[in-house]
Amino acid sequence: MEILVASAIGILTAGGLYLMLRLRTFPVILGMSLLTYAVNVFLFASGRLTVGAPPILRDGVTVYTDPLPQALVLTAIVISFGMTAVVVMIALGAFLGSDDDHVDDRPDGADRQPGGRS
Amino acid sequence: MSHWIIALIVLPAMLAPFIVLAARYHIRIQRTFSLAGVLALIAIAASLAWQVSDGSIVLYRLSDWAAPFGIVLVGDRLSTMMVLLTVVLALFVLLYAIGSGWDNRGRHFHALFQFQLMGLLGAFLTGDLFNLFVFFEVLLIASYGLMIHAGGNVRLRAGVQYVLFNLIGSTLFLFALGSIYAETGTLNMADLANRVAMIGPEDSVGIRVASVLLLLVFAIKAAVVPLHFWLPSSYAEAPGPVGALFAIMTKVGAYAIIRVYTLIFPPDLEVTAGLHEVWLLPAALVSLTLGMAGVLAARRLDRLVAFSIIGSMGMVMVAIALFTPSGIAAALYYIVHSTLAGAVLFLISDLVRSGRGNVELTAQPPMAGISLTAGLFFVGAIAMAGLPPLSGFLGKLLVLDSAYGTDLVVWIWAVVLISSLVSLLGFARAGSILFWKPHSLSDPADTEQMLRPATLSYVATGGLVALLVAHTVFAGQVHGYTTRVAAQLFAPGPYIATVLDTPGKLSTPKEDH
Numbered sequence: 366m367e368i369l370v371a372s373a374i375g376i377l378t379a380g381g382l383y384l385m386l387r388l389r390t391f392p393v394i395l396g397m398s399l400l401t402y403a404v405n406v407f408l409f410a411s412g413r414l415t416v417g418a419p420p421i422l423r424d425g426v427t428v429y430t431d432p433l434p435q436a437l438v439l440t441a442i443v444i445s446f447g448m449t450a451v452v453v454m455i456a457l458g459a460f461l462g463s464d465d466d467h468v469d470d471r472p473d474g475a476d477r478q479p480g481g482r483s
Numbered sequence: 484m485s486h487w488i489i490a491l492i493v494l495p496a497m498l499a500p501f502i503v504l505a506a507r508y509h510i511r512i513q514r515t516f517s518l519a520g521v522l523a524l525i526a527i528a529a530s531l532a533w534q535v536s537d538g539s540i541v542l543y544r545l546s547d548w549a550a551p552f553g554i555v556l557v558g559d560r561l562s563t564m565m566v567l568l569t570v571v572l573a574l575f576v577l578l579y580a581i582g583s584g585w586d587n588r589g590r591h592f593h594a595l596f597q598f599q600l601m602g603l604l605g606a607f608l609t610g611d612l613f614n615l616f617v618f619f620e621v622l623l624i625a626s627y628g629l630m631i632h633a634g635g636n637v638r639l640r641a642g643v644q645y646v647l648f649n650l651i652g653s654t655l656f657l658f659a660l661g662s663i664y665a666e667t668g669t670l671n672m673a674d675l676a677n678r679v680a681m682i683g684p685e686d687s688v689g690i691r692v693a694s695v696l697l698l699l700v701f702a703i704k705a706a707v708v709p710l711h712f713w714l715p716s717s718y719a720e721a722p723g724p725v726g727a728l729f730a731i732m733t734k735v736g737a738y739a740i741i742r743v744y745t746l747i748f749p750p751d752l753e754v755t756a757g758l759h760e761v762w763l764l765p766a767a768l769v770s771l772t773l774g775m776a777g778v779l780a781a782r783r784l785d786r787l788v789a790f791s792i793i794g795s796m797g798m799v800m801v802a803i804a805l806f807t808p809s810g811i812a813a814a815l816y817y818i819v820h821s822t823l824a825g826a827v828l829f830l831i832s833d834l835v836r837s838g839r840g841n842v843e844l845t846a847q848p849p850m851a852g853i854s855l856t857a858g859l860f861f862v863g864a865i866a867m868a869g870l871p872p873l874s875g876f877l878g879k880l881l882v883l884d885s886a887y888g889t890d891l892v893v894w895i896w897a898v899v900l901i902s903s904l905v906s907l908l909g910f911a912r913a914g915s916i917l918f919w920k921p922h923s924l925s926d927p928a929d930t931e932q933m934l935r936p937a938t939l940s941y942v943a944t945g946g947l948v949a950l951l952v953a954h955t956v957f958a959g960q961v962h963g964y965t966t967r968v969a970a971q972l973f974a975p976g977p978y979i980a981t982v983l984d985t986p987g988k989l990s991t992p993k994e995d996h
Binding site: 385390393394397400401404405407408410411412413431433434437440441444445447448451452455456458459462463468469 | 613617620624627631634635636639640642643644646647650651653654657658660661662664665668
């Protein structure tokens with residue numbers, strides 16, 4: 366199971382990184398989401414992988430899974446969900462405003478950019 | 484247990500939704516409550532800073548749960564000093580935003596401003612790495628809103644870059660937290676300090692990865708080259724007062740580096756040895772060079788100021804990367820200076836914009852209110868470039884002094900001095916183009932008359948300048964205090980003991996129902 370989870374995290378991260386290096390906002394946001402999925406699974410695995418063990422105290426149970434990463438993951442999921450929504454809205458606004466969805470500063474200086482590239 | 488420390492987080496957290504829900508269409512009520520909130524925060528922060536100035540540590544346990552299990556807020560000299568700096572800066576920025584009318588050019592400025600303050604103050608006060616992440620997100624999500632306040636295509640485009648870059652930073656932060664938790668089983672900073680010290684050199688792979696990842700995350704926040712690419716366009720395109728408030732945001736990264744790498748991964752710790760001198764110090768020197776070169780190369784005033792922020796962060800990081808008590812003390816002195824100077828310059832950039840309609844560094848007919856703006860720019864530029872009468876010079880001197888005797892002293896002195904000269908040239912060039920050349924232009928009659936910026940804008944900017952002067956006049960006292968801050972940071976025993984040994988729920992078996 367460890368190899369399965371580890372490779373899932375690795376593949377998600379690789380795919381996310383590849384997409385984030387694209388030039389247009391849509392693939393970049395997709396890559397962002399893949400990366401946040403990867404980090405959520407990673408956080409979940411940081412409390413060690415146990416199968417079928419309860420996270421909270423119960424009678425007659427000796428093996429528990431760590432409950433804290435689950436709480437952390439929950440927070441991380443909520444935050445990444447909200448952040449993705451925000452970035453989609455801002456990117457949509459930028460795209461609708463300038464009819465262009467590149468994430469970099471345009472070299473041709475179509476809009477007011479005499480300050481050059483950052 | 485006094486509850487005042489959490490008021491610093493709860494008060495803006497309550498004010499912001501109140502402003503959105505109850506005072507949505509009444510800009511006067513929004514302004515009143517926002518201003519009253521910031522004034523209350525200043526009072527609380529000042530009394531808290533006074534309380535811990537004798538070296539004691541204020542601990543606040545939420546719901547009274549004992550330390551490694553519950554969430555804690557910790558106020559020591561460093562965090563209360565940063566909190567006080569933040570709220571004082573916020574007051575002047577808010578006055579400027581009200582005076583210039585920026586807060587009325589879009590929706591929800593004051594609510595976002597309060598949320599931003601909540602995130603900043605929480606990040607300074609938390610004693611838990613995961614909450615540091617949460618407060619980073621709070622301050623970032625508020626800053627996304629503030630950055631694109633009043634809209635516009637260019638601003639939105641810069642906003643997308645800013646948001647995406649910071650989302651990558653947040654994801655990295657989570658990876659770092661995951662590896663730390665997997666290695667140590669805790670995220671409480673004081674508890675981590677104990678546990679990381681117990682890790683032997685043979686199983687240090689995970690913790691090494693985690694410490695480098697954390698350093699990367701904080702370096703993104705602090706805009707250390709090569710992770711600075713988000714800063715120039717986003718700070719330059721943000722509204723003037725927002726850019727001024729953002730001057731404290733890079734310092735959150737510097738604060739986090741100081742906190743984590745003195746408490747959890749102290750410089751004498753074997754597993755992370757070499758991180759500072761091999762990686763951080765050269766990167767800081769490069770940021771200093773690049774930032775000041777950017778000041779000389781910029782063709783717009785707002786970009787110039789953004790690059791001067793990168794340069795001054797480079798200076799701060801040089802002092803931090805020494806990781807000696809005198810280096811940290813110099814860095815803290817310089818942090819206060821560079822926050823105030825950066826904010827002043829951003830506000831002046833906005834004064835120029837409202838005086839003549841743009842911030843291109845080209846000779847144009849005299850702007851409205853040129854004499855006052857020019858005077859303020861003169862003082863701000865002297866401070867930022869580090870010329871003698873003002874605190875930039877003293878801060879630079881302290882950094883040079885603390886670098887004396889280290890291995891890289893030649894490099895540090897050379898880079899600091901040459902980059903000062905370059906930035907001096909950059910500011911002199913910008914100032915003469917903006918404020919001197921216009922008088923030689925013959926015919927100013929054919930341009931439309933711009934209105935002089937509001938008096939309150941000048942009062943706010945002048946107030947920050949007055950603080951800079953005070954920072955210079957009381958340099959001895961301030962540096963004495965930052966020296967005591969550094970001494971406390973390098974003797975973390977009382978901090979750890981206060982956080983872990985103060986009894987609370989769950990701390991001893993007999994108190995456990």
